[in-house]
Amino acid sequence: MLRDVIAGSGLHGFAEIGLAIFLVTFLVVAVRVLSRRSGHYDEIARLPLRDDQSDAPSEDRGGEREVVAPRSAR
Amino acid sequence: MQGSETFRYNDAVVRKFVLAVLAWGLVGMAVGVYLALELAFHKANLSQPYLTFGRLRPVHTNAVIFAFVGNGIFAAVYHSSQRLLKARIFSDRLANLHFWGWQLLIVLGAVSLVLGFTQAKEYAELEWPLDIVLAVLWVMFAVNFFGTIARRRERHLYVAIWFYLASIVTVGILHIFNSLALPLSAMKSYSVYAGVQDALMQWWYGHNAVAFVLTTPYLGLMYYYLVKAAERPVYSYRLSILHFWTLVFIYIWAGPHHLHYTALPGWASTLGMVFSVMLLAPSWGGMVNGLLTLRGAWHKVREDPILKFFAVGVTFYGMATFEGPVLAIKTVNSLSHYTDWTIGHVHAGTLGWNGFMTFGMLYWLVPRIWKTQLHSRRLAAAHFWIASLGIVAYLIAMWSAGITQGLMWRAFDQSGRLMYPDFVETVVKIVPFYWLRLAGGLLYLTGFLIMLYNLGRTIRKAPKDLPEVEVSAPALRPWRQQLEVAVPSGIMPQTYDHLLHRVSAALRGGVHRALEAMPVTFSVLAFLAIAVGSLIEILPTLLVRANVPTLAAVHPFTALELEGRDIFVAEGCYTCHSQMIRPFRAETERYGDYSKPGESVFDHPFQWGSRRIGPDLAREGGKYPNLWQVRHMEDPRSTSPGSIMPPYPWLFSEPLGLAQTEDKLRLMAALGVPYSASDVFHAREQATQQARTVAADVEQQGGRAGLEDKQVAALVAYLQRLGTDLSAAPAHAVPLVAERGGR
Numbered sequence: 001m002l003r004d005v006i007a008g009s010g011l012h013g014f015a016e017i018g019l020a021i022f023l024v025t026f027l028v029v030a031v032r033v034l035s036r037r038s039g040h041y042d043e044i045a046r047l048p049l050r051d052d053q054s055d056a057p058s059e060d061r062g063g064e065r066e067v068v069a070p071r072s073a074r
Numbered sequence: 075m076q077g078s079e080t081f082r083y084n085d086a087v088v089r090k091f092v093l094a095v096l097a098w099g100l101v102g103m104a105v106g107v108y109l110a111l112e113l114a115f116h117k118a119n120l121s122q123p124y125l126t127f128g129r130l131r132p133v134h135t136n137a138v139i140f141a142f143v144g145n146g147i148f149a150a151v152y153h154s155s156q157r158l159l160k161a162r163i164f165s166d167r168l169a170n171l172h173f174w175g176w177q178l179l180i181v182l183g184a185v186s187l188v189l190g191f192t193q194a195k196e197y198a199e200l201e202w203p204l205d206i207v208l209a210v211l212w213v214m215f216a217v218n219f220f221g222t223i224a225r226r227r228e229r230h231l232y233v234a235i236w237f238y239l240a241s242i243v244t245v246g247i248l249h250i251f252n253s254l255a256l257p258l259s260a261m262k263s264y265s266v267y268a269g270v271q272d273a274l275m276q277w278w279y280g281h282n283a284v285a286f287v288l289t290t291p292y293l294g295l296m297y298y299y300l301v302k303a304a305e306r307p308v309y310s311y312r313l314s315i316l317h318f319w320t321l322v323f324i325y326i327w328a329g330p331h332h333l334h335y336t337a338l339p340g341w342a343s344t345l346g347m348v349f350s351v352m353l354l355a356p357s358w359g360g361m362v363n364g365l366l367t368l369r370g371a372w373h374k375v376r377e378d379p380i381l382k383f384f385a386v387g388v389t390f391y392g393m394a395t396f397e398g399p400v401l402a403i404k405t406v407n408s409l410s411h412y413t414d415w416t417i418g419h420v421h422a423g424t425l426g427w428n429g430f431m432t433f434g435m436l437y438w439l440v441p442r443i444w445k446t447q448l449h450s451r452r453l454a455a456a457h458f459w460i461a462s463l464g465i466v467a468y469l470i471a472m473w474s475a476g477i478t479q480g481l482m483w484r485a486f487d488q489s490g491r492l493m494y495p496d497f498v499e500t501v502v503k504i505v506p507f508y509w510l511r512l513a514g515g516l517l518y519l520t521g522f523l524i525m526l527y528n529l530g531r532t533i534r535k536a537p538k539d540l541p542e543v544e545v546s547a548p549a550l551r552p553w554r555q556q557l558e559v560a561v562p563s564g565i566m567p568q569t570y571d572h573l574l575h576r577v578s579a580a581l582r583g584g585v586h587r588a589l590e591a592m593p594v595t596f597s598v599l600a601f602l603a604i605a606v607g608s609l610i611e612i613l614p615t616l617l618v619r620a621n622v623p624t625l626a627a628v629h630p631f632t633a634l635e636l637e638g639r640d641i642f643v644a645e646g647c648y649t650c651h652s653q654m655i656r657p658f659r660a661e662t663e664r665y666g667d668y669s670k671p672g673e674s675v676f677d678h679p680f681q682w683g684s685r686r687i688g689p690d691l692a693r694e695g696g697k698y699p700n701l702w703q704v705r706h707m708e709d710p711r712s713t714s715p716g717s718i719m720p721p722y723p724w725l726f727s728e729p730l731g732l733a734q735t736e737d738k739l740r741l742m743a744a745l746g747v748p749y750s751a752s753d754v755f756h757a758r759e760q761a762t763q764q765a766r767t768v769a770a771d772v773e774q775q776g777g778r779a780g781l782e783d784k785q786v787a788a789l790v791a792y793l794q795r796l797g798t799d800l801s802a803a804p805a806h807a808v809p810l811v812a813e814r815g816g817r
Contacts, residue, residue, distance in 0.1 A: 022323055029319045033312045041311035047232040048301045051157045051545070 079227065079549045082542040083156045085443045087169040089540075091149035092440060094177060095432065096526055098145060101184075102137030103522055107515040109134055112720070113687065114508035119720030124188045126720045128646025132187045132199040138424060139197055139287060141180045146432045147291040148176070148215070151238050153439065154298040155222055158232045160547040164221025168214050175211045179204060190644035191261040194679050195276045197283050198252050202263040205253040212249065216242050220597075227547040231596070233314040237294030240322050240600045244286040247604070252279035258734060258741050262640075266745060269674030270337055273682050274330065278608060281329035288423060289391075290321070292431050296364050299435045300384045304374065309366035317359035324353050326604045331402035334411060335656040336682060337671035343404070350402030357395030364388035379454035383434030386462060390426025394419065409484070412652055412686040414504070415476025418469050425465045425518055433457065433525060440529050445540060449531035457521040457528070464517030467510055475507035479686075484660035492663050497689040502716045625672035628799045630747045631792070633735050633761035634768075638792025640738075641785050642681070645722065652683030653692040653796065666693035667800065676747045688719055693797035700768055701775035703790045725786040726778075730765060732758045764791055 112118045112127045119126050156163060163169050183200050186192075192199040200208065219242055223231070231239075252275055255263035267275050301308055308314055330338060330346030365388055368375060375381040397419050401410050410416060441448045448454065482500040485493035494500050561575040631639060642648070655661050657668040669692050674680055683690075698706075698713075705712050708726065710719040735757045743749040753760075762782075768791050769782035781787050 025323065026320060030316060033315045036312065038312070042307070044230050044232060045307040045311040047158055047228065047230070048154070048234070048298050049305065049307060051160075 077549045078546050080544055080546040081160075081162050082544050084163045084166055084169065085153070085540075085542065087163065087166070087173055088149055088153040088439075089443055090170075090173050091145050091152065092436065092443070094145040094173070095142060095149060095436065096529065098137060098141030098180060099432075099522060100526065102134060102142045103515075103519050105130060105134040105137060107512065107519050110508065110512040110515045113718060114505060114512050116718045116720055121721050121723050123190070123645075123722075123724050126645065126722075128649050128720075129188055129190060131646060131649045132192060132196075133184050135197055136183055136187065136199060137180070139283070140183075143288060143292075143424075143428050143432070144176065146428070146435070147241070147287070147295075148172070149439070150295045150299070150435060151215075151219065151291070153443070154234060154295070155219065155238060158228065158235055158298065159222055159226035160228045160545070161222050161225045164218045164225060168218045172211055172214045172218065175207065175214070179207050179211060182207075186261065190646075192643060192646065193253070193255060193263065193265065194643040194646075194648055194681065195252065195265065195272075196280055196684060198249070198276070198279055201261050202253070202255055202257050203260065205249070205255075209246070209249060209253075212242075212246050216246065227550045229550060232297070233308070233311065233318060234294035234297040236318055236596065236600070237290045237297065239597055240318075240604075241286045241291045241294070243597055243601050244282065244290075244322075244326075244604050247601075247608075248279045248282050248286065252276060256741055256745060258737060262734075264741060264745060265679035267680075268676060268678045268745070268747075269680050270339075270671045272678070272680040273333055273336065273674075274338060274342065276680070277332035278326075278329040281332060282326060282604075284420075284423070285325040285328075288428055289325075292391075292428060293321075293360055295431055295435060296360075296384070296388065299431075299438055300364055300367055300388070303378070303380045303384060303434065303438050304368055304371045306367065306371060309363050309369065313359055313363045317356045317363060320356035321353075321360065322600060322604060324349050324356060326608055328353055328402065331407065332684065333682075334402075334404050334407040335658070336654045337669050337674065339671075347402050347404055351399045354395065354399045357398075358392060361388055361392035361395065364391070379451055379458050380434050380437045382455070382458050383430045383437065386458075387427050387430030387434060390422055390430065390465075394423035394427060397422065408656070408658065409480040410476060411656075412684070412690075413476035413479040413483075414472045414507070415480065416685070418472025418476060421468055421472065422465070425461075425468065429461070429518070433461070436525070436529060440532055444533050444536035446532060446536045449528050449535065453524055453528040457524045460524065461518050461521035464514045464519075464521060467514030467517060469514075471507045471510035471514060475504040475511070478504055478507070483664070483686075484658070486660070492660065495664065497664070498714050498716045501687070501718055505718065623670075623672050624675055625670060625800070627802070628673055628675065630676045630742070630749060631795060632764055633732075633739060633753075633757040634764040634788050635792045635795045636738055636742070637730065637732065637735060637761060638788035638790070639681075641725070641789045642792055643679075647691075648681050648683045650683075650685065650687035650719070651689065651691045652686050653690065654682040655690055655692045661690070665690045666797065669797075670800070673797070673799065676742075678742065678745055678747070688717075691793065691796055695794045695796040695798035696801075699775060700771045700790055700794065701777040703793055704772050704777050704781065704786060707786055707789065722786075725789060726781070726784055728785045730783050730785050730788055732761050735761050761788075768794075 108118070109127060109130055112130075123129065152163060152169065183204055186201060186204065187199060191201045193201060193205075198205075219238065223235070223239075254266045256266060257263040265272050297308055297314065327349035328346055330342045331350045332346075334343050334347070336343075365385065368381065368385060371381070375385050400406055401416070401419060437448060437454050479500055482494050482503065487493045561572055561579065565572050565575060653669070653674075655665045655668045662668055669682075673692075674682070702713055706714065706719075707722045709721050710717040736754055739749045739754045739757045743754065765787040766782045768787045769780070772781055772790075773779045
């Protein structure tokens with residue numbers, strides 16, 4: 001039953017639709033990303049580097065309590 | 075600090091996962107080295123069922139993928155996402171359950187594979203109860219991850235988080251759909267798909283297991299740990315966005331490149347090829363981004379073994395993702411497929427990329443989460459150099475072996491006949507390369523042992539008491555509230571003006587930044603990206619009958635052949651023997667007529683295989699007498715001098731159990747194999763009768779007596795049936811298509 005429904009539902013356009021979805025998504029993402037200023041993402045790109053204090057390997061980090069610097073206001 | 079919250083990271087569970095990576099890495103790699111020895115030196119199989127190549131090979135692949143890399147992913151995700159999201163793991167209890175459950179699953183999986191319980195689908199061999207456990211554990215992991223995201227104190231999701239997120243969603247889908255099977259008993263099931271459909275589903279899974287287990291989580295790992303080790307932000311964040319979406323979207327289509335020139339419909343195969351070539355762009359985007367992050371830090375690479383591992387790991391990622399698209403091109407694939415070149419390619423990725431990225435992460439992470447210093451940087455550097463040498467030896471061996479095999483299989487002499495008609499000639503030629511591969515593997519394992527020692531000493535130095543680090547960060551204002559603040563005062567709420575201000579505030583940083591702040595929307599989009607590719611590729615083959623024409627001459631296996639098939643599956647014969655003759659003259663000359671899609675419609679699961687360590691078996695039926703098959707199982711060298719196949723003495727002593735035969739036929743009938751009620755009713759009787767005939771024939775030809783109730787009788791019956799349906803049928807009946815539905 002399901003097979004017959006699908007067989008009769010004109011799947012020949014399937015691949016083209018997929019290609020179109022793919023291209024449109026890609027173009028939207030590409031245009032949005034590339035039209036931003038290059039410094040736009042700097043803050044996010046530095047995210048992993050912000051918790052340095054708590055990750056220092058040596059034990060001589062005065063005290064247990066570490067404080068992460070507040071995020072700069074957006 | 076106003077609105078600041080204090081919390082602690084849960085590093086205890088990260089430490090557990092790190093220890094698991096070390097333990098399972100050792101097991102997985104040691105088994106790999108042992109398998110390499112078995113191929114170079116067949117006596118290492120020791121005539122023991124539990125140590126034969128066919129049963130151990132899935133133990134190696136599953137151990138390195140799900141135990142070594144799997145635990146590596148969990149360690150990285152639990153450690154880095156807490157820090158990137160500024161939140162403790164959602165549930166400590168769930169994380170612990172996830173940890174112990176996963177280790178239990180690995181142990182049960184290894185034991186069951188060695189015992190011969192397998193679904194025979196590469197990297198998805200685990201039987202159905204274990205598949206369910208895996209799915210439950212994965213859901214636990216997902217709940218914990220999404221829960222942590224929900225409790226985060228950092229608005230934006232860093233790129234590593236997106237890679238983890240896409241991996242978690244996709245692996246769940248892949249696992250569930252590929253593992254769909256009807257259970258026969260507690261440890262035996264049959265795939266709901268058969269033949270072409272099963273092959274397509276399996277390699278959709280298989281390729282995406284490479285993508286979403288071995289690649290995307292490790293890219294996430296790269297974007298965090300490489301950045302931390304280099305102490306500088308990623309080269310281009312914009313490139314990481316582009317690279318993420320393109321990779322996720324394209325990867326999912328590439329699976330069919332594992333099935334070029336097989337009985338898969340041509341359009342699916344071409345689609346897989348085109349997308350595989352396109353995949354080069356995002357893959358290299360990631361590689362370039364990783365390597366350029368080290369810009370201005372190359373002097374550190376010279377001194378720091380951690381950065382050495384990362385730099386070479388990323389380089390291997392670039393190399394493997396260049397080689398992959400090349401191998402996916404049909405003409406190249408016609409040479410490389412079924413050869414050791416594929417094995418070399420996989421190991422460039424796993425040893426070079428996954429191995430080195432894991433090692434880099436461990437050397438960086440262990441001293442930090444154990445609050446101590448690395449025992450020895452010199453030993454870490456020694457590990458790096460020894461492992462690098464090991465990879466080079468391994469790759470040279472496999473490239474040479476693969477290309478030699480490929481060329482020898484297709485070589486014709488001047489009279490137009492196969493230059494090496496005897497398959498074993500092409501095996502003997504590559505055995506020296508197998509020794510070199512073993513040497514490479516041993517070097518890599520030696521490096522791993524050095525790391526174990528080094529990290530063991532490091533952990534021993536750690537303070538007994540490891541208190542949780544207390545951190546504080548500003549609380550996150552709910553998204554709506556933040557938008558509300560952005561609206562200038564004086565504007566009436568619930569007006570269009572108000573709404574427009576909110577929309578403009580939401581989009582101030584660009585659509586993608588707004589998207590990142592909404593993980594649910596983000597997950598749905600990532601899910602859509604992979605679902606579109608999957609559905610377009612798989613649905614037509616599953617549902618349109620015309621894609622898999624049925625052949626009138628092809629009949630279901632007899633009851634005994636079905637039993638023999640289960641032995642073939644349990645012993646992992648498919649790890650060395652394909653059952654898929656491609657439409658090349660070199661193959662049809664050697665093996666017989668090429669395989670048709672309609673020939674495997676009753677194969678639950680499909681047995682096309684992916685590798686020819688031994689010859690193809692698609693038309694094995696009738697090639698040799700029963701006695702030859704029996705002697706070959708007893709001592710392969712007695713019939714094929716130079717063969718590297720292990721002997722199977724237990725098939726001559728293990729009784730042929732027929733207790734489940736009727737149930738098996740009934741289950742097959744439920745899956746759509748046309749067995750009648752009478753077939754089911756008489757199954758055991760017919761099986762006994764056929765086994766007697768096979769045994770009598772062997773005895774009559776001068777072989778040993780009394781095989782009618784032994785496993786070997788069923789296996790021989792199965793082998794003698796393979797590919798005979800078309801030749802047994804009247805000539806005019808062969809090209810007829812019995813049923814043609816759909817378009």
